[in-house]
Amino acid sequence: MNTLLPTSIVGSLPKPSWLSEPEKLWSPWKLRDDELREGKLDAQTLAAHEQRRAGLDIISDGEQTRQHFVTTFIEHLSGVDFDRRETVRIRDRYDASVPTVVGAVSREKSVFAADATRLRAAADQPIKWALPGPMTMIDTLYDDHYKSREKLAWEFATILNQEAKDLEAAGVDIIQIDEPAFNVFFDELKDWGVAALERATEGLSCETAVHICYGYGIKANTDWKATLGAEWRQYEESFPLLQQSSIDIVSLESHNSRVPVDLIELLRGKKVMLGAIDVASDTIETPEEVAATLRRALPFVDADKLYPSTNCGMAPLGRRVARDKMVALAAGAELLRRELA
Numbered sequence: 001m002n003t004l005l006p007t008s009i010v011g012s013l014p015k016p017s018w019l020s021e022p023e024k025l026w027s028p029w030k031l032r033d034d035e036l037r038e039g040k041l042d043a044q045t046l047a048a049h050e051q052r053r054a055g056l057d058i059i060s061d062g063e064q065t066r067q068h069f070v071t072t073f074i075e076h077l078s079g080v081d082f083d084r085r086e087t088v089r090i091r092d093r094y095d096a097s098v099p100t101v102v103g104a105v106s107r108e109k110s111v112f113a114a115d116a117t118r119l120r121a122a123a124d125q126p127i128k129w130a131l132p133g134p135m136t137m138i139d140t141l142y143d144d145h146y147k148s149r150e151k152l153a154w155e156f157a158t159i160l161n162q163e164a165k166d167l168e169a170a171g172v173d174i175i176q177i178d179e180p181a182f183n184v185f186f187d188e189l190k191d192w193g194v195a196a197l198e199r200a201t202e203g204l205s206c207e208t209a210v211h212i213c214y215g216y217g218i219k220a221n222t223d224w225k226a227t228l229g230a231e232w233r234q235y236e237e238s239f240p241l242l243q244q245s246s247i248d249i250v251s252l253e254s255h256n257s258r259v260p261v262d263l264i265e266l267l268r269g270k271k272v273m274l275g276a277i278d279v280a281s282d283t284i285e286t287p288e289e290v291a292a293t294l295r296r297a298l299p300f301v302d303a304d305k306l307y308p309s310t311n312c313g314m315a316p317l318g319r320r321v322a323r324d325k326m327v328a329l330a331a332g333a334e335l336l337r338r339e340l341a
């Protein structure tokens with residue numbers, strides 16, 4: 001990246017109300033068939049445009065073509081029966097009715113390459129594409145075939161690697177793997193989590209990122225966060241392993257969170273995508289607040305490795321709120337850039 005402090009969102013943005021009902025996760029589509037296909041891509045182009053207008057340096061698809069960041073990818077794979085549902089506990093936090101793995105999982109064709117090609121054409125800036133991580137994927141499924149979380153995760157890692165290579169070929173500059181599950185399942189993280197992540201990104205020449213967070217600003221997550229005490233030290237488990245890994249960038253939450261900022265030191269040498277925007281609140285950060293959050297990280301990450309970002313996806317927020325937050329992010333980064341110059 002040529003720009004100092006290159007800004008980007010973690011991934012999702014709210015969808016236009018003509019595409020799906022706003023401020024809701026898993027919101028059903030309002031269009032169908034060809035109209036839906038066209039509508040999703042129009043929304044993606046609009047999302048890219050809004051990020052550029054806000055002044056962001058790295059452009060994402062805003063996840064406008066997906067109903068949900070995990071489910072939509074899985075829907076395109078064979079081996080998973082979406083009509084056969086079981087209730088499981090997701091990330092040890094809340095119960096959900098999820099699809100069942102009934103046979104060997106595989107990907108027949110690329111899920112997002114065509115969308116990424118369209119995004120590439122809509123932006124001159126570097127583009128970033130997020131995919132769900134293997135551990136997060138297995139955690140939203142009932143497995144009646146492999147009967148081993150590790151085996152299923154490894155299969156998904158192989159599929160993700162195929163998809164990542166297609167996205168790279170479509171012109172994606174940064175491939176980001178979303179692994180919120182890394183903040184929950186520490187034994188699996190150590191046993192195979194980071195290995196599966198590296199398998200998913202193996203052989204890529206574009207940059208690779210992993211996003212680990214405390215989730216969207218929905219009630220189940222805010223209730224969970226309230227139980228975590230005065231200091232959130234979950235990153236202490238994953239950061240030393242990631243520092244040793246082949247992943248280039250680590251995305252974490254910081255603004256308004258109880259994560260001790262000095263944990264970033266554990267990543268020394270890696271690029272740090274720092275959440276300087278709270279996605280669990282409608283209050284728009286001031287540029288000064290954004291700059292202050294970024295500045296606090298500077299003792300622990302070199303300025304040329306600091307990537308200002310949001311704490312997590314903004315899908316559940318109102319559109320205007322998300323837009324104003326992007327503007328604040330860009331303005332806050334610019335304040336700090338001037339200070340550093």
Ligand SMILES: [Zn+2]
Pocket residue numbers: 010180211212213214215216311312313
């Ligand atoms: Zn997140």
